[in-house]
Amino acid sequence: MSDSIIISACLLGEACRFDGQGKARAEIIELLAGREVLAVCPEVEGGLPIPRPPAEIKGNSVLRENGEDVTKAFEMGAEKCTSAGLAANASLAILKSRSPACGCGQVYDGSFSKTLISGDGIFTRLLKQKGIECISDEQFLAYSDNH
Numbered sequence: 476m477s478d479s480i481i482i483s484a485c486l487l488g489e490a491c492r493f494d495g496q497g498k499a500r501a502e503i504i505e506l507l508a509g510r511e512v513l514a515v516c517p518e519v520e521g522g523l524p525i526p527r528p529p530a531e532i533k534g535n536s537v538l539r540e541n542g543e544d545v546t547k548a549f550e551m552g553a554e555k556c557t558s559a560g561l562a563a564n565a566s567l568a569i570l571k572s573r574s575p576a577c578g579c580g581q582v583y584d585g586s587f588s589k590t591l592i593s594g595d596g597i598f599t600r601l602l603k604q605k606g607i608e609c610i611s612d613e614q615f616l617a618y619s620d621n622h
């Protein structure tokens with residue numbers, strides 16, 4: 476089986492974000508033409524609805540602004556999507572930046588004040604543990620521009 480590329484489904488325009496919108500990146504869709512891609516949304520796979528209240532990473536937990544702990548849903552979604560990626564023989568994931576699930580290198584700090592800190596989302600952490608290379612949409616586009 477040929478290698479697939481995992482991609483955050485919202486980057487392909489799927490309206491699965493917390494606000495009920497997608498985040499289509501036309502440049503990425505173009506660059507991936509002809510490649511086998513596996514689009515996943517770990518928050519939705521974890522059972523969270525669309526739309527849903529925003530959540531942020533706080534240490535190893537994911538919390539909503541009212542303090543509701545949604546870590547379990549994020550972990551379940553991460554496990555399901557990672558298993559799908561491994562089954563598809565994926566070695567690379569292109570992930571929506573700053574998301575508490577898909578964030579790669581930077582996430583919001585849990586204060587809901589748009590403050591960024593170093594770190595990965597729950598899905599990204601698991602992908603990395605399984606040896607899948609992770610890159611954010613922004614890193615991917617910057618890399619493509621320079622090569």
Ligand code: SF4
Pocket residue numbers: 483484485486491492493515516517518519571574576577
């Ligand atoms: S969990 Fe990932 S794929 Fe789903 S909406 Fe958030 S960033 Fe996009």
